[in-house]
Amino acid sequence: MSDMSAQVGIVGAGPAGLLLSHLLHRQGIGSVVLEIRSRSYLEQRVRAGVLEQGTVDLLNDCGLGVRMRREGLIHHGVELRFSGRSHRIDFGELTGGRGITVYGQQEVVKDLLRAREAAGSLPRFEVADVSVADLTTERPVIRFTHGGADHELRCDVIAGCDGFHGICRPSVPDGALTEFDRTYPFGWLGILAEVAPSTDELIYARHERGFALHSMRSPTLSRFYLQCEPDADPADWPDERIWDELRVRLDLDLAEGPIVDKGVTPMRSYVVEPMQYGRLYLAGDAAHIVPPTGAKGLNLAVADVRVLATALGRFFTAGDDAGLRAYSETCLRRVWRAEHFSWWMTSMLHRFPDDQGFEQKLQLSQLEYVTSSAAAAASLAENYVGLP
Ligand code: APR
Numbered sequence: 189m190s191d192m193s194a195q196v197g198i199v200g201a202g203p204a205g206l207l208l209s210h211l212l213h214r215q216g217i218g219s220v221v222l223e224i225r226s227r228s229y230l231e232q233r234v235r236a237g238v239l240e241q242g243t244v245d246l247l248n249d250c251g252l253g254v255r256m257r258r259e260g261l262i263h264h265g266v267e268l269r270f271s272g273r274s275h276r277i278d279f280g281e282l283t284g285g286r287g288i289t290v291y292g293q294q295e296v297v298k299d300l301l302r303a304r305e306a307a308g309s310l311p312r313f314e315v316a317d318v319s320v321a322d323l324t325t326e327r328p329v330i331r332f333t334h335g336g337a338d339h340e341l342r343c344d345v346i347a348g349c350d351g352f353h354g355i356c357r358p359s360v361p362d363g364a365l366t367e368f369d370r371t372y373p374f375g376w377l378g379i380l381a382e383v384a385p386s387t388d389e390l391i392y393a394r395h396e397r398g399f400a401l402h403s404m405r406s407p408t409l410s411r412f413y414l415q416c417e418p419d420a421d422p423a424d425w426p427d428e429r430i431w432d433e434l435r436v437r438l439d440l441d442l443a444e445g446p447i448v449d450k451g452v453t454p455m456r457s458y459v460v461e462p463m464q465y466g467r468l469y470l471a472g473d474a475a476h477i478v479p480p481t482g483a484k485g486l487n488l489a490v491a492d493v494r495v496l497a498t499a500l501g502r503f504f505t506a507g508d509d510a511g512l513r514a515y516s517e518t519c520l521r522r523v524w525r526a527e528h529f530s531w532w533m534t535s536m537l538h539r540f541p542d543d544q545g546f547e548q549k550l551q552l553s554q555l556e557y558v559t560s561s562a563a564a565a566a567s568l569a570e571n572y573v574g575l576p
């Protein structure tokens with residue numbers, strides 16, 4: 189058994205855990221990050237890729253923006269396609285010049301890991317048997333094994349940044365947290381293809397055969413999604429079937445290229461309240477998930493961590509715990525707005541298997557409305573680019 193200590197023990201080295209560690213470091217607060225996966229796994233894992241202006245501003249302000257400014261693609265609108273029509277939602281015009289930056293989550297993770305490395309404070313990768321205890325005391329503990337040895341990390345505060353399937357949230361005693369949950373009767377098949385995007389901006393398409401999305405990562409790398417069965421096996425989706433389906437649903441003359449990544453994501457909305465128990469604070473996917481239709485997951489994780497880092501700064505430098513006491517309530521206001529927006533975008537654009545036609549009529553009416561009313565379009569736009 190080997191003992192260590194840190195002011196903040198962080199479970200999980202996704203965007204939430206890494207960014208928290210970085211923001212704490214900048215305030216002179218020490219943290220140790222524990223991660224079950226390897227560094228190369230984290231850097232290769234393909235995830236979402238849309239950054240709100242507020243996320244971009246934060247990354248720039250804390251010194252993480254150099255490559256993002258060079259390689260990120262700034263967009264001032266998205267396209268909605270339905271009933272053989274295409275309509276652009278103009279973010280610039282509707283939100284006073286705001287936009288989004290298309291930059292892959294795994295690139296954000298790479299930039300964060302490089303910054304942690306430069307600070308001499310990389311996570312401990314490939315740890316196992318992680319557990320947390322003594323959460324309602326002033327010295328909670330994280331236990332784990334690494335390289336075959338048992339370790340114990342004593343901290344003042346634990347940040348549960350271990351994603352939706354992590355161990356922090358389930359370590360809270362029954363009854364202390366309330367869960368709110370919705371699963372959707374479909375998933376997304378996501379692919380990455382080595383081909384120039386066939387569009388300048390993202391295309392969200394509603395089609396009788398199901399939803400499709402054309403996104404991108406760079407001038408030579410395209411990202412696509414297709415609504416599929418929630419338990420679809422990527423093996424049932426040979427490349428040809430994917431291109432055929434994309435072409436039909438997007439109603440687009442698509443350029444094809446080698447598919448270099450293929451995976452299925454289930455669709456779910458989930459929130460736990462409060463996002464805290466004793467000295468354990470949950471952030472990012474550990475506390476809430478959204479269906480990816482609104483592109484909010486990463487942005488919510490960043491917003492949580494910004495609130496938590498500020499609160500911890502006050503706590504460690506001035507002994508003031510007001511920010512920590514308000515943490516959950518502060519975050520949940522933004523979380524529920526994003527939950528609603530993501531559910532709404534999902535409901536408007538997907539085919540629901542049991543629908544007898546009523547939902548489809550509502551979807552089309554809603555799409556007509558957001559593409560003809562400036563007020564409705566502005567509501568979509570301000571949520572998409574991110575509320576202040
Ligand atoms: N111990 C340590 N680490 C763990 C454990 C554990 N028991 N369980 C999971 N982890 C790690 C995972 O391997 C992962 O690297 O925690 C990390 C959680 O990272 P993410 O799942 O990326 O979650 P988060 O940092 O909150 O970022 C949210 O990720 O899922 C996307 O769309 C989501 O963009 C959003 C973002």
Ligand code: PHB
Pocket residue numbers: 235236237238390403404411480481482483
């Ligand atoms: C992506 O590029 O991965 C992406 C874009 C928009 C979404 C979801 C994912 O709504």
